[in-house]
Amino acid sequence: MNEWLTRGLHAIADRVPPAAVPEDLFNQARSRHRRRTVRGGIALTGVLLVIAVSLVRPIWQQPSVFGAGGPQAGIPTEVVVPPHWCATVGQSSPGPAAAIFGGEATRDDWFEGRFAAVSATGDRYRVIDEMPYRPPGFEALLSPDGRYVAHGRAVTALTKDGKDISYLPGDVIAFSPRSDRLVFATEAELTHPNTYTTPIVGIYDLASRSTVTQVDVGSAWISPGWTAAMSADGRRLALQVRDEIWITRLEGTVGTPYLKIRVPGGRLAGPGSWLPDGRSLMVAEPASDGGWRLSERDTQTGEPVERPALPVPPAATFLRVIAWHSADSAVVLAGFSHGDVKPASDNYDVSLGPFRSSTTDQVRLVVLTRGAASARTVLETPEGVDDLDVAADLATAEAFRSPGEPTFGPPHTLYLIGGSLILAAVTIAIFVAVRAVRNRGRRKAAAASNRG
């Protein structure tokens, strides 16, 4: 059968004309192959990226909320300076923050306005990049619940992928204790002779995104920084105006000061100046050791209130009361210097907050208890970090926690772009080199073949 099979197969095949082949099949096939390779590479890279991101993303963005159900929230007793590649709050939300901090250590020539935030429920560090630098605790304020950072006129939500959720009519000078309102000051007009003024102080409501109350301060200049404090019930406002503290009831759309307390050389002691009962508030005054001491003033009469003193740290470059755990225990930020102690002096400067001392090197978070021998230090910032603000709600609860393993989220966008470009350049270089070596070998083989 085999012979007939062979003859039969040839008889079948011989009837068939040769197949038509496109003239440019060679180039077409190779071009199509290249396109498919590139498309396949892109698709594969995309799939790998999606898989990688979906695997790693949960690590970057762990859900975090204060209160029951979530991990224990607290202010860490240590913070670290985040590395350059740390994610921004826009890239990866840290959740409610325990603290924001900044200084020379967090900034460099590339990121001149960079400061950091650390989450309340874990050591997730993120950064906020902006220009100009707004010192945390002075011109960048953390809301008491840790959910917002107000810096300049922008309010950034740390729980919503770091998007600016609102813009204030002026520069922020305080949050309300419930974190739902902000106090701002702004310049309204240029007065003779060419002097800027900030005659408008307003209360801005975050929910309605509108100014609900305007405080009449006449032509007084309200300097940037922490120059305002709202009482715990949110019904009264204390405002530093030159060397006076004006107290206003926030009723209706216009508030008028009912009391002006003279504090020569002194200052409102921070966003937690009001004691929990609202009957008195704290004033920081120059101390004999060159630092500061805290005194108490009645909010009806302005007279000093005599109570056992709080054991403030010696030679503090500034004191900023954050919150009260009780009427006898305050949580305070205190600046200190490595060098010689200089006399406390106001540094009223247009560009800097009035209470930001240029001699501060580091900041301590301390708990001051009446009758105690000394302050209890909870947190001390690293070298090069001289600006700090903490979530007042955590401070009120004295919720402090041990630090954990810090995480910094996905690499900063600039580093991702840079890394991708370098990787692409290296890949192309390797590809070109391999092709060059292969072509050289082929040419040699062809030359040898021709000689043969």
Next chain:
Amino acid sequence: MTEHTNGARGDFADFVRVEVPTLTRAAYLMTGDRHHAEDLVQTTLARVAVRWDHVDEPAAYARRVLYTQSVSWWRRRAARVSETLTARVPDQPRLDTDVDVAVVLERALHRLTPRQRAVLVLRFFEDRTESETAELLNCRIGTVKSQTRHALRRLRELSPDLAQLEMDR
């Protein structure tokens, strides 16, 4: 376009001129359809073009591609001729000439599996040895032997006249 590419293109054109008739015949035997055969040849040549710079023996590579492509499952699905069963046995022509044999054989070939067809084409059309066939189909020699045996038995079953012809001669 570089000198190297121009040279490769010219070499490929020469290769196509020489090899297309042979490849087409083998492809037709494999597929049983001129259009599918042409498609198979073009697919094969496109593969060869892509690998042209890296292949030492283009003709051997083209055959390997042709046969492996012809037995791949997606091509098999597209090329398979649907079979219609009838109550009446079709008339068988008298096998007086090679043309008659070819008609009967072509009809029977359609009812073999692609791998069986490939084995028969390589062994009895291209006159390849069992080891060459095994290498081209990327299988073992034992597989070639068994596929050949099964294919021939199937041919005898499908066309008893072919078996009778073998006994007559």
